[in-house]
Amino acid sequence: MSTKPTVTATDVLSSSDCWALLRTVSVGRLALWVEDHPDIFPLNYAVDHGTLVFRTGEGTKLAAALGEAPVALEADGVDADSGIAWSVVVKGTASAITATDDVLESFSLMLFPWQDGSKDAFIRIVPTSVTGRRFTVSAPARWWTAESAAPRAATE
Numbered sequence: 001m002s003t004k005p006t007v008t009a010t011d012v013l014s015s016s017d018c019w020a021l022l023r024t025v026s027v028g029r030l031a032l033w034v035e036d037h038p039d040i041f042p043l044n045y046a047v048d049h050g051t052l053v054f055r056t057g058e059g060t061k062l063a064a065a066l067g068e069a070p071v072a073l074e075a076d077g078v079d080a081d082s083g084i085a086w087s088v089v090v091k092g093t094a095s096a097i098t099a100t101d102d103v104l105e106s107f108s109l110m111l112f113p114w115q116d117g118s119k120d121a122f123i124r125i126v127p128t129s130v131t132g133r134r135f136t137v138s139a140p141a142r143w144w145t146a147e148s149a150a151p152r153a154a155t156e
Helices: 015-022 060-065 100-107
Strands: 010-012 027-034 037-044 046-048 051-056 071-079 084-096 121-136
Touching: 015 071, 015 084, 015 121, 027 060, 037 051, 037 060, 051 060, 060 121, 100 121
Parallel strands: none
Antiparallel strands: 010 121, 027 037, 027 071, 046 051, 051 121, 071 084, 084 121
16 A cells, blocks of 8 residues: 655646636736846736736836836636645736727726725736646645655655
């Protein structure tokens, strides 16, 4: 009888699965290059025709998002009942939405920032890459075991 723990597989998600999952949550983390270092900002976003849109106000996040460096947004979720978790990363370029029709259409996206203040800038992330994975969350008892961290020997 074997006492080997079950190996948890990680499933690589298709692009369509990634977009479907991105639509199920509205909060992500935006990774930006700020002056001489990376920084991460939590934000509310909405999926809009194969892009992501968020609102922000004047400041570091807006200036960095509109800079020359690419951006990345990560969103994730977990089903507490099944223990299945997922993570999706969208990499791309960010630009301000300035055309009047596009700004008016952006108001229909129901973007509700958690923090008060002026959030007059609508920013669109156009993806160059969308990747994701789904996996079963390991039980805490397995987090620190050598068996969960290292591959098993072929002779077992």
